[in-house]
Amino acid sequence: MPPPALSLDIAALGRLMPLFLHVGPDGAIRGLGPTLAKLLADQPPAAGRMLFDVFEVQRPRGLCGAGDLAGLAGERIRFALRRPPHTGFKGQAVALGAGAGWLLNLSFGIGVAEAVRQHRLTDADFAATDLAVEMLYLIEAKTAVLDELRRLNMRLQNAKSAAEELSLTDTLTGLRNRRAMEEALSRAIASGTPFGLVHIDLDLFKQVNDSLGHAAGDAVLVHVAAGLRAETRGGDTVARIGGDEFVIVFPGLTDPAALESIAGRILARIERPVDYEGTPCAISASIGITTSADDPSPDPDRLLIDADRALYASKRAGRGRITRFSPDLPPASDAA
Numbered sequence: 001m002p003p004p005a006l007s008l009d010i011a012a013l014g015r016l017m018p019l020f021l022h023v024g025p026d027g028a029i030r031g032l033g034p035t036l037a038k039l040l041a042d043q044p045p046a047a048g049r050m051l052f053d054v055f056e057v058q059r060p061r062g063l064c065g066a067g068d069l070a071g072l073a074g075e076r077i078r079f080a081l082r083r084p085p086h087t088g089f090k091g092q093a094v095a096l097g098a099g100a101g102w103l104l105n106l107s108f109g110i111g112v113a114e115a116v117r118q119h120r121l122t123d124a125d126f127a128a129t130d131l132a133v134e135m136l137y138l139i140e141a142k143t144a145v146l147d148e149l150r151r152l153n154m155r156l157q158n159a160k161s162a163a164e165e166l167s168l169t170d171t172l173t174g175l176r177n178r179r180a181m182e183e184a185l186s187r188a189i190a191s192g193t194p195f196g197l198v199h200i201d202l203d204l205f206k207q208v209n210d211s212l213g214h215a216a217g218d219a220v221l222v223h224v225a226a227g228l229r230a231e232t233r234g235g236d237t238v239a240r241i242g243g244d245e246f247v248i249v250f251p252g253l254t255d256p257a258a259l260e261s262i263a264g265r266i267l268a269r270i271e272r273p274v275d276y277e278g279t280p281c282a283i284s285a286s287i288g289i290t291t292s293a294d295d296p297s298p299d300p301d302r303l304l305i306d307a308d309r310a311l312y313a314s315k316r317a318g319r320g321r322i323t324r325f326s327p328d329l330p331p332a333s334d335a336a
Contacts, residue, residue: 018127019089021104022096023051030101035125039115043083055079058088079106085118087111108132113139170240172218173225181239184249185300189292196250196259196291199307200228200266203284203319205244216276220283227269231262247307254293256324263287263322271320286314290325308332 010031013020018035029046040046046054057063059078079089091106108115112132115121126133168180176184188195202224209217221244228238228246237249253259267287273280288310292298306325312332314321323329 016127017105018125019091019106019108021051021106022101023104024101025099027051029054035121036106038121038125039081039087039119054082055089056082077104087115087118112136173221173240175225175228175246176237176239178239178241181237181241181247181249182300184237184239184251185303188249188251189298189300193251194254194291194293196253196255196289197303197307198248198250198259198263198266199288199304199311200246200248200270201286201311201315202244202270203286203315205283208281208283212276212279212281216279216281219276220274220281223272223274224270224285227266227272231265231269247304254291256289256291259289259291260322260324263289267320267322284320286311286319287322288312288314288325289322305332 008016013031014033018033020031020033021029021036022031024030027050029049029051032040032046037046040054043054052063056079057077058080060075075093077091077093079091081087088109088111089106090109091104093102093104095101096103107130113136116136123133168176168183170177185195185197202220205217205220208220221240224246225238225240228248232238232248232250235251237247239247239249241247250259250262267285270283270285273282275281288307290303290306290310292303295303309329309332310323310325313323313329317323
């Protein structure tokens with residue numbers, strides 16, 4: 001005895017197969033699932049329209065009319081909406097018997113996430129047994145994890161950049177520190193960029209510390225740092241390399257007259273008294289200048305020594321002076 005025939009009403013079929021299509025033998029759409037109807041809501045009613053007017057059959061190839069529909073039975077099929085957004089489907093068709101046409105059960109396949117976004121679908125638009133819902137949860141969870149990893153990576157990169165910046169910065173004045181100055185010298189030499197080098201040592205600074213305390217000395221150093229920034233370019237490296245010592249690297253600037261002019265303006269700023277709690281703090285500076293222009297193989301240590309020799313020549317000459325390096329200058333003396 002043959003098994004009894006099954007009979008489902010449209011509502012029950014729609015709950016089991018929300019993307020079904022019932023196509024008559026003439027190629028006209030006789031019924032469709034609720035999710036498919038939702039996708040076609042902005043079009044003329046699908047029921048009664050020809051299948052090939054609503055959908056483009058991408059596989060099997062060559063199907064374009066009602067006479068070709070028999071080629072769908074038992075085949076894996078691929079459809080796409082003819083109107084934007086041209087949502088794609090995959091599925092299978094079965095023949096319903098003489099005069100009844102075909103039943104097509106469709107799904108979104110790997111395009112489910114895009115279909116959900118484009119058509120604002122929810123869980124209710126899928127069959128309860130459809131694994132697409134679980135896949136969407138996995139995609140959402142993966143996206144959330146990746147977003148969090150990107151945010152964490154950005155925070156780590158920012159923290160690394162901040163730590164690197166801090167390692168190159170003098171915490172009191174905000175100027176570059178000795179390490180940053182040495183790196184600037186190495187970069188300039190490696191690139192072949194000629195540069196000027198100015199070494200500054202404050203005069204009378206110890207008296208400020210001794211008479212008014214280290215807080216007053218710190219205020220003076222901050223005042224000096226502001227003056228150095230004001231008289232230098234954005235690409236210059238201005239560094240505090242010791243308690244009251246500063247070095248400035250001037251990339252591309254080797255003209256002695258220009259460097260002496262800048263040093264003169266710096267000296268004038270430094271010599272402006274700094275008010276600390278009502279008491280003026282007066283200091284000066286000794287400055288030495290050298291450049292890389294006259295040395296075919298500049299060496300950073302030798303250039304710093306040359307600038308230091310010029311600086312101590314300024315101190316020997318009475319302080320508050322600017323001296324350009326020359327080979328006949330005596331070596332720097334700590335006792336000067």
